[in-house]
Amino acid sequence: MTTPAKIATWTAAMVGIAAVAWFGVLPRVRPHIFHGTVIQSATPAPALDLMAHTGERVELDDFAGKVVVMYFGYTFCPDVCPATLADVARAMRMMGDASEDVQVVMVSVDPERDTPEVLARYMTAFDDRFLGLTGTRQEVAQLATVYGVYFDKREVEGAAGYLIDHTATLLVIDKDGHLKLVLPFGTGAADVAADVAYLAG
């Protein structure tokens, strides 16, 4: 017998199931939406062997188990580099405990100016966990090439002497050591935090 009471009960049950599915299940199966270009790397990120601002040689393996946020920039860069690093520093603060599983590095594309001492002062001003990396011009150029990063020193008129054009993206390497994500310049701190925290989680 289909009574109005039964119909009402069934309707309520269906609405309840739909609500659980909508609010409880669907958000969990929806993948994280990244704020940059996602890369499905079949191979590990290219090896890295440079001088850290601490004076020690570092390799990518030294950061095993951490998400590595890698940027190619230089300390004399007044605009784009500090804007990016300031955003990443804010993102680290937003991430809270998850930031413990993140290593931020800047590879200097200006090894002439960027000695370990200069890099140390520059990087720690943003976040004392940030690490500046440098090497010979050839070492830096080789690394940039394998990561698809362009840079070119350009003489300019005026007091700056020379400036360096460079790819201004953030490269994010996941905990398994695969290049996972490229974030364009201007990705806000909250979006950087969301993506990096997701990969760190």
Added chain:
Amino acid sequence: MVELLTGRITTRWVGFGIAVVLAIAGCGGDDDAQPAEAAQAGGITVNNAWVRPVAGEAASTAFYMTISNDGSEPDQLVGARSTSCGAIEIHMTTIQDDVTQMSPVAGGLPITPGATIELGPGALHIMCIDVIGPLTTGATAEITLEFSAAGEIAVDAEIRQDG
């Protein structure tokens, strides 16, 4: 040159301007800094001047601000000076295919009547070269802007890391 410059600014203005305005509106910052006081001369008003902190010597940084021309005559930002900078230049950052390039703006920065120009990260900025520092967050750094019509305007820029 002026025509070329104007062309560059009008084409890039929409994108960069919106980005900068959104950045300023959206950031809020966690440093709780108060907006700098407006400085004004002739038809020109300068608002929200700030500069990134610098820890060491021989470094560079950038001043950012909003410049409005509420007068009826065209004006031009032709230069600037600051006791915090060994040298100072107006620069334009462009980003194409993810590659950033920075170039001095030659011949000054035109500001037409009624126009507001945003100097912000990744776009127009005043590059401070050979910083006489340190520039410490929370303090201010003075900068004097030179306009062809309005003359000189001295501004106190907040030293802060976030726009």
